[in-house]
Amino acid sequence: MKYGIVGATGRVGQILVNIIKNSDDSIGAVMFEGPQTIEFEKETVITNDAKTLLENSDVVIDFSAPAATQSVLEAAIENPKPLVIATTGLNDHQQNLMLEVSKLAPVLYATNMSLGVAILNKLVSMVSEKLRDFDIEIVEQHHHFKVDAPSGTALTLAESCAKARGLDLKEVMVTGRSGHVGARTKDEIGVFAVRGGDVVGRHTVGFYNEGEFLELNHTATSRETFARGAIKVSKWLVNQKPGLYSINDALGI
Ligand SMILES: NC(=O)C1=CN([C@@H]2O[C@H](COP(=O)(O)OP(=O)(O)OC[C@H]3O[C@@H](n4cnc5c(N)ncnc54)[C@H](OP(=O)(O)O)[C@@H]3O)[C@@H](O)[C@H]2O)C=CC1
Numbered sequence: 001m002k003y004g005i006v007g008a009t010g011r012v013g014q015i016l017v018n019i020i021k022n023s024d025d026s027i028g029a030v031m032f033e034g035p036q037t038i039e040f041e042k043e044t045v046i047t048n049d050a051k052t053l054l055e056n057s058d059v060v061i062d063f064s065a066p067a068a069t070q071s072v073l074e075a076a077i078e079n080p081k082p083l084v085i086a087t088t089g090l091n092d093h094q095q096n097l098m099l100e101v102s103k104l105a106p107v108l109y110a111t112n113m114s115l116g117v118a119i120l121n122k123l124v125s126m127v128s129e130k131l132r133d134f135d136i137e138i139v140e141q142h143h144h145f146k147v148d149a150p151s152g153t154a155l156t157l158a159e160s161c162a163k164a165r166g167l168d169l170k171e172v173m174v175t176g177r178s179g180h181v182g183a184r185t186k187d188e189i190g191v192f193a194v195r196g197g198d199v200v201g202r203h204t205v206g207f208y209n210e211g212e213f214l215e216l217n218h219t220a221t222s223r224e225t226f227a228r229g230a231i232k233v234s235k236w237l238v239n240q241k242p243g244l245y246s247i248n249d250a251l252g253i
């Protein structure tokens, strides 16, 4: 299979490139914005043009930035290809574009490509529904280079918690508290971002009540987890019909 990689020079992209280079698959094309900081095989097309990337790939994996994801989605309307999108911080327009492309080709969007987080997401949904009276607070920790906050994963986890209680996340999410903010309201879901050092990714979903609390935590210790997860779901995605898929669909959980 020929992969197209958006964000090939990035922190995750470089790991992805190395894994695929050492496998039976190949890299048809890579896309990034700035200078070329790593070596590619001579048959790999290096481009910053999404159309060229799609033309030279059987499946595209995207760990980049929302602007790059948008250009790939726009090009995919004309040249649909299976897309695995891992970039976070997408706006409503970009998410709608993804929906449009998914009518033409299989698209999988996951804010976290790890199996552990996929399971965590199912757990928090169950706990949120069963422990209805418990206050939910989510804390995520990431490296100091991360540009979006809260993390895509934290937002997905918050969305699962809200949905399990029949709440609209937009109405109940609180991302900061400072000053005389008053007592916590019952339905609030707090989502807080910590940034520092080289933390790969840590998410804690806490359920707090009087007399007890439960905290569910996932910690990623290597970015290889995300890269390997994305490759695994790509192999599943290429055999699917057009549609918008989740990581749960690909993992069968
Ligand atoms: N779903 C998941 O499991 C995970 C998702 N992520 C998400 O993946 C994304 C990338 O993360 P990370 O690897 O740490 O980021 P980096 O900043 O290290 O890498 C970003 C890559 O995207 C490229 N890029 C940025 N803007 C453009 C553009 N306009 N056109 C083309 N290429 C562009 C960069 O190229 P250049 O450097 O040349 O500008 C670089 O290759 C983030 O959104 C992050 O949240 C990260 C880990 C796991």
Ligand SMILES: O=C(O)C1=N[C@H](C(=O)O)C[C@H](O)C1
Pocket: 088, 111, 112, 142, 146, 150, 151, 152, 153, 154, 200, 201, 202
């Ligand atoms: O930017 C990162 O590094 C990560 N981003 C994803 C997110 O925003 O949830 C996934 C992972 O936690 C690492």
